[in-house]
Structure formats: structure tokens, C-alpha cells
Amino acid sequence: MPKEEGKGAIALFDLDQTLIAWDTQLLFCNWVLRREPLRRFYLVLFLPFLLLARVLGAEGLKRVFLSFLWRMPRQRLEELVQGFVQRCAPSEFYPSMLEVLAAEREKGRRLVLLSASPEFYARPLGEALGFDASYGTRVELGDSVPLFPDFTGGNNKREVKVARLLEEGEITHEGIQENSSGFSDSPVDLPMLRLCEEVTVVNPGEGLSAIAEEEGWKVVRPERPFRGRAQMAWRGLKQMAGFDGAFDQ
Numbered sequence: 001m002p003k004e005e006g007k008g009a010i011a012l013f014d015l016d017q018t019l020i021a022w023d024t025q026l027l028f029c030n031w032v033l034r035r036e037p038l039r040r041f042y043l044v045l046f047l048p049f050l051l052l053a054r055v056l057g058a059e060g061l062k063r064v065f066l067s068f069l070w071r072m073p074r075q076r077l078e079e080l081v082q083g084f085v086q087r088c089a090p091s092e093f094y095p096s097m098l099e100v101l102a103a104e105r106e107k108g109r110r111l112v113l114l115s116a117s118p119e120f121y122a123r124p125l126g127e128a129l130g131f132d133a134s135y136g137t138r139v140e141l142g143d144s145v146p147l148f149p150d151f152t153g154g155n156n157k158r159e160v161k162v163a164r165l166l167e168e169g170e171i172t173h174e175g176i177q178e179n180s181s182g183f184s185d186s187p188v189d190l191p192m193l194r195l196c197e198e199v200t201v202v203n204p205g206e207g208l209s210a211i212a213e214e215e216g217w218k219v220v221r222p223e224r225p226f227r228g229r230a231q232m233a234w235r236g237l238k239q240m241a242g243f244d245g246a247f248d249q
Contacts, residue, residue: 010170010177011104012192013131014184015115015122018202019101020093021224021232024117024125026239027092029068031084033242040242042068058116059155062137066118069145077145081121087247089128094222097183097202101129104181112170114192116157135164161192171195187211 016023033039049056049064056064069077090098104111112133113126119136126134138152153167154160165171175195182189182196187208193199199217201208203224212219226232238244 009107009109009179011107011109011111011180012165012182012196013101013111013113014186014189014192015113015117015125015136017185018183019097019129020088021222021226022092022239023236024088024115024121025062025065026236027088027247028081028084028118028121029065030239030242030244030247031087032068032080034245034248035080037242039068042070043241058157059151062116062155063148063151066139066145066149067147069149070147072145074141074143074145077120077141081124084121085124085128089125093129094202096220096222098129100183100200100220105130109179109181110170112165114156114161114164114189116155119156133168133170135161135168158188159191161189162195165192165195193217 013019016025045067046064049061053061101111110133111131113122113129113131113135115122115134115136117136118139119134120139120141122136123134135156137154137156140146140150140152153164156164162171162174166174171177176197177195178197180196181198181200182193183200183202184193185202185204185208187205190211193201199212199215201212201217201219203221204212204219209219211217224232226235235244235246239247
């Protein structure tokens with residue numbers, strides 16, 4: 001794909017398992033449930049919907065998952081987000097990727113965070129890490145959180161990330177951006193990565209590793225705070241139920 005002149009230097013970063021080892025949606029759920037334990041009853045609703053995951057898709061299942069915030073006043077949510085950000089950033093992030101952020105900033109590139117995670121906490125996380133702009137899934141919250149909140153513009157992943165960049169004026173065209181870099185752990189971010197001259201994949205699986213080798217992309221493997229997928233999955237289940245006390249330490 002030919003390179004076209006763009007707005008200026010830009011560095012695009014995914015969030016979960018790219019800058020941080022964890023799924024921040026589970027981390028935030030754990031943070032909330034440990035402070036408001038009665039909200040664990042959302043699992044009675046959520047777990048049956050897991051059987052319909054293929055029908056609901058990622059967006060539908062995410063809307064159901066956010067039922068752990070049902071009827072939470074907006075002010076209380078903002079308080080919880082503030083505490084969560086203070087706990088996470090930068091201590092839970094890969095030190096080596098924080099160095100990458102600093103290096104990209106030194107190159108004069110505009111730092112843009114693009115995450116499928118809810119924007120109500122992804123944006124404050126990005127601000128805490130020094131991003132120039134942060135875009136996540138826009139959740140319609142209202143004065144108190146609905147049971148299954150709607151998403152403005154859809155779930156912020158795959159091609160939606162590119163559309164969001166265009167909508168926000170971060171880029172003016174599709175295609176490779178001049179003086180650009182992209183960072184992700186997942187093949188679902190290929191539309192975003194293919195905008196970039198320089199691409200780095202973080203702890204990729206076999207599929208993305210093969211694509212990176214074919215494309216000549218850089219591969220980095222920061223050390224994870226768990227051993228293997230089984231341990232990661234166990235911690236994730238504990239976080240979903242609000243029983244991961246290690247995160248409070």
C-alpha cells in the first residue's frame with residue numbers, strides 16, 4: 001500500500017496486553033466489586049449470557065458484562081475510576097513499554113491510545129500515562145449506569161479504531177501514515193497496524209507472530225506477571241468475581 005502524506009507524526013497504541021499484561025475490564029470489575037461486594041450478583045445475570053456469546057458477539061457480551069455497574073450514580077463511578085487509575089498507572093504497566101512510550105514521545109510523535117475498553121476509564125488511564133489523546137468504547141452512561149448500556153459508534157476494535165481516528169481528525173485518510181508507528185498484541189488490530197510505517201507486536205500468539213515475520217515487523221516480549229495462559233485465566237476469573245486481593249496490594 002503506498003504511503004500518503006498525513007497530518008503528522010503519530011504513534012498508535014493498543015491497551016490491554018500491549019501496555020499492560022491484564023484485561024483492564026476485568027481489573028476494573030475487580031476494583032469495583034471489592035469496594036461494593038453486593039455487585040457480585042451481576043454474575044447471576046452475566047454467566048448464563050456466556051452461553052450466547054457467539055450470538056451476542058463481543059459488543060453484545062460487553063454490554064451485558066457492564067451490568068456490574070447497574071444503577072451506579074455517575075459521580076460514584078468517577079470516584080472509582082479515579083482510584084483505579086491511581087492504583088494502575090504506572091505500577092501495573094510493562095516497564096519496557098513505558099520506555100517505548102517515552103521514546104516515541106522523544107521522536108516527536110503524537111501518542112494516541114486506541115482501546116476497546118470503556119472510554120470512561122481508558123481516557124483517564126491514557127492521561128495518567130501521558131498520551132496526547134485516548135479513545136475507547138464510548139459507553140452511554142447517563143446519570144446512573146443502565147443495565148445494558150449502549151455504545152456510541154460501536155465497540156472500539158478492528159476497523160472501528162480506524163474510523164474513530166478519522167472521526168477525531170487524528171488522521172485524514174486511510175493508508176500508511178507518514179512518520180507513524182503502531183503497537184498491539186492482537187491480530188484484531190491489523191486494520192490499525194496497517195496504517196503504520198513501523199509496527200511492533202507485543203507478546204504475540206502464533207498467528208500474529210507469523211504475520212509479523214512475513215511483514216518484517218518487530219516483536220517484543222516483556223515479562224508477564226503470570227506463568228502461562230492457565231494462570232492468567234485463573235486470575236481473570238478471580239477478577240471477574242472480585243476475589244483478586246493481590247491487585248489491592
